[in-house]
Amino acid sequence: MAKGTIRLADVARAAGVSQGTASNVFNRPEVVREEVREHVLETAKRLGYAGPSLTGRLLRAGKVNAIGIAAVEPLAYFFNDPWARALLAAVSKVCDASGTGLALVSAKDRQTVDWNVKSALVDGFILLCVEGGEKLVQLTRERQLPFIALALNDEDPSIPAISVDNVGGAVVAARHLAELGHSRFGVLATELSDDHVGPVGIAEIERGIYSTSRNRALGYWQALEAFGIRREDVPIYETLNDKPSVEAGLDYLFSAPEPPTAILAMSDNIALLAINWLRARGLSVPQDVSVIGFDGVPEGGMVEPGLTTMAQPFAEIAELAVQAVLHDAVPAEREMIGVTLIVRGSTAAPRPMGI
């Protein structure tokens, strides 16, 4: 495995041709006479030449043919988080079609992510801004490469981003449950502000720095108020999108004198955790409690009962994002993508009163 240090120049010399010709053999074979070409190739093989070095080529061509996926999370996030996986699977399809590679760049602590973003060999970035989005955007800006942000919690229009219609989706989700006849709701929220978990009031929502969560809450309120349910009467619990905090949230919601018959979960991840918790408590879904999620991850369709949810069009988002980055054609205005209601088994009309 002794890494040979054979250069194109060596091959050229050994074959008795100029370096230019040797280069052409590998890059535009049609331009060099057949017998010369064969001779050069043979010489290359004899010397154990590994083919034109990518770095040399890169230096002149300047294209890596890969896009970076960045997040302020440990690398394993990309393989474990359902939303990230669904999105990346969609991105993969687009990349496959265009022969583009995928480089995962990430790190939990900001210093490391800084270095990784600076040193990733990519033509552009797709940013997963679930957390630490501003920092990520700023770092990427410095790289001066095309990029586009997803799930950005910031409405600054100067940041190229693709967002889903969180308000509209939340309206549809809450209306779906209200139309089924529910009147006692509980909301399990994704992060609203840093370093906080627990019940949140109206003021905290309105002040929340994470616009994704804030907008989903606003959508829920808007729809429920149309059914005469006041926002003060809808308990909201802010979670960290993980098991302990979601279970704490459920403990909170179900310790109320009149526990909810419908759970509005701001992510499918939360919704799936909630369903498990409810069933472990002997509450059946959807008979005792209906649950609706948000995101539309594939797992939602594979559990029993299936998860009713607001599905993001991952394929469309991925297509837009990859094309924007690849062709440096980042949209001038923020793209806003709609979400669609998928009704499965986790929502139904509430039990008639008193039964």
Next chain:
Amino acid sequence: MAKGTIRLADVARAAGVSQGTASNVFNRPEVVREEVREHVLETAKRLGYAGPSLTGRLLRAGKVNAIGIAAVEPLAYFFNDPWARALLAAVSKVCDASGTGLALVSAKDRQTVDWNVKSALVDGFILLCVEGGEKLVQLTRERQLPFIALALNDEDPSIPAISVDNVGGAVVAARHLAELGHSRFGVLATELSDDHVGPVGIAEIERGIYSTSRNRALGYWQALEAFGIRREDVPIYETLNDKPSVEAGLDYLFSAPEPPTAILAMSDNIALLAINWLRARGLSVPQDVSVIGFDGVPEGGMVEPGLTTMAQPFAEIAELAVQAVLHDAVPAEREMIGVTLIVRGSTAAPRPMGI
């Protein structure tokens, strides 16, 4: 977003220092006097310099600080397949710790994978040889970069690889069920040879080109024969590790006059699909049928009942693989890693006869 074409040389000139000093400002700041450093940095910022170009740096340094993960599968495989995900999550942890990036290199058709392997900017490769392994190994060899193969279906000792003890693991799996009292078994196999699905006999197993599947079958036989069960009495069905073929296999196994009370699945993926199929048929697991998997993917612990399985030590495999590739210290001999039995709820003693 006009991509500035500012080079280090431009900054140096504008700041009135030599290129060497400018380079030092970015790479060994401690060596240049503070006021000069600040001045250079300021000039760089003023000109909109994006930092030393990676390709320039790369050309001299020759290290990319990333490893490639390659497979002959569509890119989405890395985010969808449970085994690949479990492995990659473990690899991610190791890479996180050492600040190494991860590049996903893949493609379904061989031509594309060829190009992708040739042009990936990485320091080495980890090969997921679930399919088309030989081709992948050959391509990677040509790159002359360090690499290590996982799940390799080839016993050629000249290929650096880490293998799990398939025979030993299969022995333990089958013995576990036999000790519980089972005597009627069915095997759902992973691929044995290309382009074949369906029931396979002893001869076909012994001729199978995929050594992973072959060795697991050999292990099952070995353990069962110690309990007086002859290999001819154990029906084996070769699947493609996907839902349709697994269900076809179950149809086959359970259409026998004396259907099995215990299923030996060669992957957790198969085992999980089998459990779903059985329950949909009204057969309870483990009361009616016990199921044991192989691999130890996290999903196995998250379903109800939990999946009994032979767990691969993903963390250990990942650590070995990454270190080998990163330090070009590929083991001379093939590493052989043991697997451990994890007993969960999917296996139990068979129902007493006649009940």
Next chain:
DNA sequence: CTTTCTTTTTGAATCGATTCAATATTGGGC
């Protein structure tokens, strides 16, 4: 045997940095 094209091949410049031996500057001690 020229002349005029066309096809091949050459050689030097270039991409954008890093590196290091050589040189310049600074400060301290006497």
Next chain:
DNA sequence: GCCCAATATTGAATCGATTCAAAAAGAAAG
């Protein structure tokens, strides 16, 4: 004021390819 170290800075060489104008070779026509 001089010398010696220690510290900073310079400038040219280098990494491994691609590119392209120019030169050489070959072919066809007169």
